[in-house]
Amino acid sequence: MSNEALIVFNPSGRRGRFPLGTPVLQAARALGVDLDSVCGGRGMCGRCQVDLCEGHFAKHGIHSVAGNLNAKTETEYAWELRRGPLVDGRRLGCSALLQGDVVIDVPPGSQVHRQIVRKRAEVVDIELDPMVRLYFVEVQEPDMYLASSDLRRLKEALTYEWHLGDLKSDVRVVQHLQAALRQGHWQVTTAVHNDERIIGVWAGLQEKIYGMAVDVGSTTIAAHLCDLQTGEVMASGGRMNPQIRFGEDLMSRVSYIMMNPGGDEAMTAAVREAVNGLAEDLAAEAGIGVHAIIEATFVGNPIMQSLVFGINPVELGGAPFALATDEAIDGVWATELDLVIHPNARVYGLPCIAGHVGADTAAVILSETPYLGEELMLIVDVGTNAEIVLGNRHRLLAASSPTGPAFEGAQITCGQRAAAGAIERVRVDPHTLEPRVKVIGCDRWSNEDEFAEAVAATGVTGICGSGIIEAVAELFLAGVISHDGVINGSLTRRTPRIVAEGRTWSYVLYQDDERTVRVTQNDIRAIQLAKGALYAGIKLLMEAFGTGHVDRIRLAGAFGAHIDVRYAMILGMIPDCEFDHVTAAGNAAGTGARIALLSRKARAEIEEVVRRVEKLETATEARFQEHFVAAMAIPHKSDPFPRLREAVDLPVAPVGGQDRARRSGGSRRVRLVAQPGNEEPRPPDAEPEARSEGDA
């Protein structure tokens, strides 16, 4: 029998011969196999767990049996006593010693660079590759006969055990080093940033460190708390942005700063305080100390990102909207931002793209990765402004369009934020013109039995963004409003729901003893203005790209999550596209912040991508006004929307006969709940007030 044995690792396929008695972990390291360890093979951390693959492996010429590893050791039993039993047959790689040829499987949980699966399967997964890693070492004790400092011996241990050379060290680490070494009886765990710099030290074995990915919105601050060693999300949560007391929307906050010297500092303090509260909440939820958070990433629109990092955003309040920086903000200390997480934690801010296109959009790009594929992707993130990204691996363009807050339910007569009691779904029967609605917090339609009881807790309080979009689209499909957005007042003959409101008409969507929710002509105008601005911005980017068609549309953020994409297209908010290629991206900004938290490569990637994004400024593009006017019509004055027409019978054909002819032919892959009637809706009655408004 040879005094060496062959070991083959799965899934890498790496193989090599080692002397009998070699620990599996040591063989893995020698072969460059991705097998984790924090304690360096001392049987303490349990991160190097492996499975023996039993059987005959003809390919390798190996008969791999349990007896080809030593029996379970005292170290492993002791570990199980402390930490619970190992999965059946599983071994600690540092305790399992070669006794013969074996095939060893490294389960995903034991891999350092395991894959993090992004939400969309078609997108390349990213590798877990956090900026900060833990290394446990035993440090030589000092010796009168051999003068050498504690830091030098620590570094020597890190070089010897972990092959980390030329490390620098925070002076704050040096301040705590001697006590930690003595308290840990010369065993300490170090946190090393970017394989370059020691930023933390703990007595003994510290097994876990965490990171926080924060998406600072103007309304809500959302964060994920992640285990930096597994990528796992330990807790997620949100808080209202307390800056709301300085102004509801971004521009009113900037105005506040312009009028109130020191207002920026007050807002910076407010947002940081909220982030701290959120950090404490998430740490408590995950059952960890807030000081175990040693890395954080931040994304936000340009104004929020500026305020988090203590930059006065006043220049973003007016032309030319100059950013202080469009680079990533890297390596800022948590203490510089008055954060309560580990004082040596480093904070990374994703780069802003332009004065109106923030780090949140960069994060969306990182999450959606349009820059990786051939297909032309349109990403829309609607808030008070709509951030629009268009491109593929060859080119990437971005712009911001001033949609205003109508899509969020603001500036709508009965509008409100999306909250319990708000109408969020609307259907209008094209024959009876009778509506039915659904309300947030209640799973029945208003025409169903027991709706009144079900909704009693909250009542029906108003209509939110997705509700008003559906209402306008359904009224258009039912012929209540025209292609130009004018309510057909002559329909008062068919339904009592159309009522005069000053010199224009309104449609009564819902009524009970408490409240009347109606859609006014002004509301429709507000939606037309917002969707016209959005569509015009998209058209600008498409023109700049030289395309008339996009392959895929991703709707990011809360807007994208709650809207029914068909109505968005019927209304002409987004360009024509296959319905099943239009999908919600969820909180892509938060996901991007989390990806940047977990992957150094992702940071380099988004920094590089942002540098080559082409920025368009809608305010200075001459064609914007022209596109805007054309896009006021529903769905559009001239764009034919062929795919939409394939799926939905639109009541009015906006251009020449060919489209009208096509409309009643072809397949009907998607049908809305309400079948539109056969008759053409009549053109709106002559109504001078409404028409003059439409002409304006």
Place this chain on the structure above:
Amino acid sequence: MSNEALIVFNPSGRRGRFPLGTPVLQAARALGVDLDSVCGGRGMCGRCQVDLCEGHFAKHGIHSVAGNLNAKTETEYAWELRRGPLVDGRRLGCSALLQGDVVIDVPPGSQVHRQIVRKRAEVVDIELDPMVRLYFVEVQEPDMYLASSDLRRLKEALTYEWHLGDLKSDVRVVQHLQAALRQGHWQVTTAVHNDERIIGVWAGLQEKIYGMAVDVGSTTIAAHLCDLQTGEVMASGGRMNPQIRFGEDLMSRVSYIMMNPGGDEAMTAAVREAVNGLAEDLAAEAGIGVHAIIEATFVGNPIMQSLVFGINPVELGGAPFALATDEAIDGVWATELDLVIHPNARVYGLPCIAGHVGADTAAVILSETPYLGEELMLIVDVGTNAEIVLGNRHRLLAASSPTGPAFEGAQITCGQRAAAGAIERVRVDPHTLEPRVKVIGCDRWSNEDEFAEAVAATGVTGICGSGIIEAVAELFLAGVISHDGVINGSLTRRTPRIVAEGRTWSYVLYQDDERTVRVTQNDIRAIQLAKGALYAGIKLLMEAFGTGHVDRIRLAGAFGAHIDVRYAMILGMIPDCEFDHVTAAGNAAGTGARIALLSRKARAEIEEVVRRVEKLETATEARFQEHFVAAMAIPHKSDPFPRLREAVDLPVAPVGGQDRARRSGGSRRVRLVAQPGNEEPRPPDAEPEARSEGDA
């Protein structure tokens, strides 16, 4: 006539041909000539001043006349109006345009990398090469049509105008950048650290930045304020170290920390507060704002250096005296140390060498540069411990010897700190055994007329370190005390100044109505112990080096400045050496801190040198005790001191007859004031008490 002209620069000798009309500064830059400029050639800073060398330069084939430059320009007259007249004929290099062949002299004041002359002429001068430099730039204004951040355009300007690429920036700079750019009408001055990182920004032209070099002693904190662009010392000063309230000497302060949790933080706060006070004093003296100080270096013994940087020094209070770090502490922010200088200022701490050998010794090495030459240099810095450095360019050794505070006047019966009223000079007539003394703050000897009046202001209050050393050495030369350090009680027959003091004798050095200053047998023992420890440490290093002789001795610090080196050698504090090769080094630690402040290369140099210093630990060297015992005798039990004997008649020949024979022959290059008598001093009378003490 050609449309090009030849320009030759002195002192570099660089030459080249340029189109007529080329500014001299531009030609200098193209040729790599060392000509300073902060404003980048805008006629604002006046740093690029040059002289035209008139005459025929056959070597270059140039007839250089004033007419070969343009006439003085409006820009130059405007500069003179603001800043005062230029030296006769001098021009601003940016305004002086080539009209023909010229020879141009770059005066030292216009050179970036000018030489800083160290105090010792034989040592290589260092180049002014500060870590932080100023760069003035004009930044392009933002433009709606071309999205780019202010930071990006600033960096582009720095690249375009100053060839500084890939700069990073403190987030604190980004926080102030936009306001500075607008306030300065798109002209700003940036401070760039190590050509890598923007650490400061000012609106408009900022012409001056300063650095502070601080030597933190356990008693005194001393600092130099330097102009970082000229190397000039603008102000120097000192403050008492307020830590004295926690303990007079180092060990009592460490004890305080051991007994009082949080004591280290209190001491750190105290020393930083004193440094801040000193910074404000020096800034006020130089007429600058304290925020103009943007760089600082610190040196100190290991305990002081630790406390400044917030490291608990408790491990330095006992074996094995482990340093937290023996590396330079680099790039710490002033705010991390609670300093009141520019908040973005970076602080550099020179490396400590070993647990007893601090950054102050590293600074002394940097100042004295023993590592550059062939000659074997011994550097002695005496405090409570004596730091000893021995070596040359081949090897460098360092140790610390526990001399105790006797050399500072402590543990001496009538001892005191060196202050007005303290006896600092002593002469004893070998015939009459009468003394005369000099007192700090009075320039008359005590036997001169009007001494009493001259000294009346302070009185004679005690004896300081240099005084006690001279007293013991003079008493030895006069035969009052023996080779073994015993006072000869039988001399009571010759002088009333020898008096019984308990069971031993004392010598009355000074007496008036107010006070009696005497030298007791215990005082002599204390000096013997101290000098024995010092000499033993030196001997250890010499043995380790394998030498019996040193070429040069430098006495650093206050001790070296006040002691008469001949007495130090007569007493056997330092080894035998040519008298004129034994010199005081002054505040070499402070000088080293200043060199590190002004030169990046010097920092790299001392870091490299410190890494290769061989450390000896006197406490664990078996030979130390042996050397110590032999060195208790005056000057030494066995070492022959041939060069000392050439210069001074020593009363007792310590070893065999050959030295005694030589003693009265040979040249007498140096004569002490008092001629020793011919007769051999008698051995001390049989005096059981004294002898038993001497034998102990």
